[in-house]
């Protein structure tokens with residue numbers, strides 16, 4: 464029963480007549496590894512903003528190492544992209560590098576996507592749940608999945624990575640969200656407490672589980688820590704943040720640094736998910752932090768479809784088909800099929 468309930472939540476409410484023809488074409492292209500495709504993306508990752516209130520040291524936004532302009536997505540342009548491809552889209556992730564709740568129209572962004580039957584996911588550092596009316600606005604926006612990041616069971620450990628954070632504010636914010644969701648009698652969004660397991664907080668795992676229970680979230684989720692492979696201090700950061708428990712690391716240590724425990728052999732992002740940054744630039748995936756492989760601009764170059772089916776994307780699909788293992792971008796990608804443990808330390812449904 465729980466599985467069926469989750470499946471219904473995840474699949475959203477959308478007539479197959481709207482999404483299935485495109486989905487079938489995209490899946491067929493992926494199976495055959497076709498380079499030039501006629502389908503559109505059936506998932507989106509949209510960056511409302513790449514500005515942030517925190518300074519997490521291995522996040523390029525937080526570390527201040529992001530090599531692209533910062534700003535907020537324009538609502539007119541967001542509407543236009545949903546109008547263009549939204550009918551075929553099943554799933555939307557509304558964050559990339561930055562804090563989505565800094566965007567003044569985040570709830571409206573969720574509402575517009577949900578109105579098209581799209582399942583919407585948001586991850587947040589959790590500092591914006593202080594006002595009951597605003598919390599209700601986001602809970603009733605059609606959002607399906609709200610991930611709140613709490614990376615420690617105390618202020619002391621949390622602020623080692625979440626620099627500038629307030630443990631109390633996030634904890635009480637989650638409490639308010641859960642309380643309001645119950646008062647509204649809603650099953651969605653799924654409230655997911657994510658804990659990034661690192662050296663300084665691994666001893667708090669038990670306390671975090673207990674806290675998740677106490678707060679009454681729906682899901683408690685443990686994520687392995689990633690280090691920006693473009694960071695010149697990669698080795699130092701790895702030493703500081705990788706947990707002692709090697710099972711909960713996505714990397715294994717080598718004499719010259721670290722490498723992923725397994726390497727990607729194929730990529731489904733380039734057939735399924737268009738990543739659209741706040742300014743419209745389209746890149747292969749969320750690992751292209753610094754816009755190294757920009758295929759075009761959804762707002763300037765004729766729309767999402769034109770870029771998705773264009774020459775630069777086609778050339779990239781071709782390159783991945785033949786030499787994904789040599790591609791520097793893909794070297795540290797944890798999305799290796801069959802290796803969930805690269806991404807997730809453990810996952811537990813609380814209720």
Ligand SMILES: C[S@@+](CC[C@H](N)C(=O)[O-])C[C@H]1O[C@@H](n2cnc3c(N)ncnc32)[C@H](O)[C@@H]1O
Nearest residue numbers: 521522558559560561562586587588612688689
């Ligand atoms: C870059 S953040 C942007 C969204 C939001 N600001 C947040 O922190 O949730 C996107 C996701 O990456 C996660 N994240 C941040 N730093 C990470 C790290 N070093 N390793 C793995 N995941 C990380 C966040 O917890 C979040 O779920």
Ligand code: SF4
Nearest residue numbers: 515519522525561588
């Ligand atoms: S809160 Fe999110 S976007 Fe902000 S610095 Fe931390 S990980 Fe990066």
